[in-house]
Amino acid sequence: MELFANLAHGFAVAFSPINLLMCLIGALVGTLVGVLPGIGTIATVAMLLPITFGLPPVGALIMLAGIYYGAQYGGSTTSILVNIPGEATSVVTALDGHQMAKQGRAGPALAIAAIGSFFAGCVATVLIAVLGAPLTKLALAFGPAEYFSLMVLGLIFAVVLAKGSVLKAVAMIVFGLLLSMVGSDIETGASRMAFNIPELADGLGFATVAMGVFGFAEIIRNLDHGAEMDRNLVQQKITGLMPTRKDLVDSTPAILRGTVLGSILGILPGGGAVIASFAAYTLEKKLAKDPSRFGRGAIEGVASPESANNAAAQTSFIPLLTLGIPPNAVMALMVGAMTIHGIVPGPQVMQKQPDLVWGMIASMWIGNLMLIIINLPLVGIWVRLLRVPYRLMFPSIVVFCAIGIYSVNNAPVDVVLAGAFGLVGYWLIKHDFEPAPLLLGMVLGPLMEENLRRALLISRGDWSVFLSRPLSAVLLAIAAGLLVLAVLPALRAKRDEVFVESEG
Amino acid sequence: MSDTPSEAPVKSILPEWVRGPQDFIGGLAMVAVALFALWASSDLQGMHGFSFGAGTAPRMFAVLLLLLGAAVALMGVLKDGPNIAAYSWRGPLFVSAAIVFFAVGIRPFGLVVSAFAAFLIAALGSHETKWIEAIIVGACLTLGCALLFPYVLGLPMPMFPRFLIQ
Structure with missing residues (x-):
């Protein structure tokens, strides 16, 4: 079987000592930063992006992937112990997880979250391996028109599944597309909107914008509330990590359901991991014999969303690796990292660089295993980390980010730009604009323009090519349908209902 | 964030028919960004024949943003919405x-x-x-x-x- 040969190859790459080390460091550092409240997954990945630049591509991507799921993992630890979700994906985990912690059952809650995540990670890894090859074949049949339509569909998905106003999310995507236009034009080489600033000649740096909009903006926003955030850290010592037999029996079906739901939602472009955890929690509550237990320390309320978000986090690599289309903002950062290493994501990557793709897939499984083994004993250290006051943390993050951005190109202008985007991001948050679609638009911008140009060139300027080619027409029809559904009041109410859970 | 005292004076700046100041100002700012981009890309070449010039895509996206920004601002007029949140300096x-x-x-x-x-x-x-x-x-x-x-x-x-x- 080709599949097993591929996986075996991947494990051979991932098990090389240097890659094992990268995976370990990535997972640990990701957890470390993910644990810190007020820094979400996207900010964590953006912040740590520069430290992977000096590495060889395979090692760098393995480390980045490790940072990503490490941050997910760290976020759930914070949710359970402090009731401040470290990130959007663990908002619902905080509901029941923190209640369990208050009842002195923080250990089992953490353990179930870890076991659920690990199981989901295993399933998702196999799924990526199984779906990778056939989807790549499909992608190779795509022409520029299909690619363009697919990207439109991806962006629409991202809007529909995101929280808040559809109109504003679309506006953010277009803002991102516009930002991606800065710099030289790929075809004519003309300098666009660069105002003769040499640092802008190659366009706005992806890491720069991400770090500004997610890193600096989040810090500035957090300072609004005063440096001392409300923290009801569970003070008592965490004893007995092992869940009881009853815990395991209760959570097994929840983990299975969460994994299935998460895997499916992760493949769809859009909210991915965030929507998966919300949907999984809602599903468990609906299926439960006694829904009133939820919000009071029901272990299913931890098991299912944690499995779902981890499954979704990993299956969201599928569109990235096979089609070259990032389904969410973190994957958009991965594209940025790949580009910096000279790799153009897309169907060719799987064939031309099997080491990279399969090595990364295998490393995800290894990384999850490492996390479960290392992290449970380390919980004590994470708890101590949570006691670090924000007044000391925020200047450290500012300085670390500034050095990180500077190190990318050795360009002071990049640092200033990131600061400016920090203020832009702060303003966007204040006006209830979601910054994540902006990032997605920014990454997809050049790809969309290129494919649009090519499609129109091939069709000799005929715009109907997007509708006359069946595959492209279907994709656009789905996109249009989704957009209509999203603005329909009935569905909107349903969509908001899913998110309301977080405020409950 | 939303119940800070400094909100009241912010509201009085805008005329009464603005029912959602947050969206209204947000939309207008997007319009401003779009206009700036249109101006900045005005010196670039447009379509020649079937093929895109360097300026086609930027202007296309700018016009799109202009329309969307205007729509967001319009929502701020038509629908009751949150006030502008207080900024700290x-x-x-x-x-x-x-x-x-x-x-x-x-x-x-x-x-x-x-x-x-x-x-x-x-x-x-x-x-x-x-x-x-x-x-x-x-x-x-x-x-x-x-x-x-x-x-x-x-x-x-x-x-x-x-x-x-x-």
Whole structure:
């Protein structure tokens, strides 16, 4: 079987000592930063992006992937112990997880979250391996028109599944597309909107914008509330990590359901991991014999969303690796990292660089295993980390980010730009604009323009090519349908209902 | 965030028919960005024949943003929406100042001086900062970064002030 040969190859790459080390460091550092409240997954990945630049591509991507799921993992630890979700994906985990912690059952809650995540990670890894090859074949049949339509569909998905106003999310995507236009034009080489600033000649740096909009903006926003955030850290010592037999029996079906739901939602472009955890929690509550237990320390309320978000986090690599289309903002950062290493994501990557793709897939499984083994004993250290006051943390993050951005190109202008985007991001948050679609638009911008140009060139300027080619027409029809559904009041109410859970 | 007292004066600036100031201003700002982009890309070549010129896509996206921004602003007129949230000045000011100082200082003064100073400037952003504690943590962070970036990660950058080395 080709599949097993591929996986075996991947494990051979991932098990090389240097890659094992990268995976370990990535997972640990990701957890470390993910644990810190007020820094979400996207900010964590953006912040740590520069430290992977000096590495060889395979090692760098393995480390980045490790940072990503490490941050997910760290976020759930914070949710359970402090009731401040470290990130959007663990908002619902905080509901029941923190209640369990208050009842002195923080250990089992953490353990179930870890076991659920690990199981989901295993399933998702196999799924990526199984779906990778056939989807790549499909992608190779795509022409520029299909690619363009697919990207439109991806962006629409991202809007529909995101929280808040559809109109504003679309506006953010277009803002991102516009930002991606800065710099030289790929075809004519003309300098666009660069105002003769040499640092802008190659366009706005992806890491720069991400770090500004997610890193600096989040810090500035957090300072609004005063440096001392409300923290009801569970003070008592965490004893007995092992869940009881009853815990395991209760959570097994929840983990299975969460994994299935998460895997499916992760493949769809859009909210991915965030929507998966919300949907999984809602599903468990609906299926439960006694829904009133939820919000009071029901272990299913931890098991299912944690499995779902981890499954979704990993299956969201599928569109990235096979089609070259990032389904969410973190994957958009991965594209940025790949580009910096000279790799153009897309169907060719799987064939031309099997080491990279399969090595990364295998490393995800290894990384999850490492996390479960290392992290449970380390919980004590994470708890101590949570006691670090924000007044000391925020200047450290500012300085670390500034050095990180500077190190990318050795360009002071990049640092200033990131600061400016920090203020832009702060303003966007204040006006209830979601910054994540902006990032997605920014990454997809050049790809969309290129494919649009090519499609129109091939069709000799005929715009109907997007509708006359069946595959492209279907994709656009789905996109249009989704957009209509999203603005329909009935569905909107349903969509908001899913998110309301977080405020409950 | 939403129940701060400074909201009342903000509202009075806008005419009464603006029912959702947050969306209204947000939409107008997007329109402004779009207009700026249209102006900035106005010197670029447009369509020639079937093929896109350098300016086609930027102008296309700018027009799209213009329409969307206008629609968001319109929503602010038609629908009751949240007020403009209160901005604080202290955090944004000192965090930006720290970033700018670092950017300006890294070449002439090197990592050690600019990172440490940036840390202290950023620390001004919160009134809860305790200085002795901040100086100790800042020094440790500077030392850590001075070891991490050039030596562990192999990303060379100036360490000490230029006038000291020469």
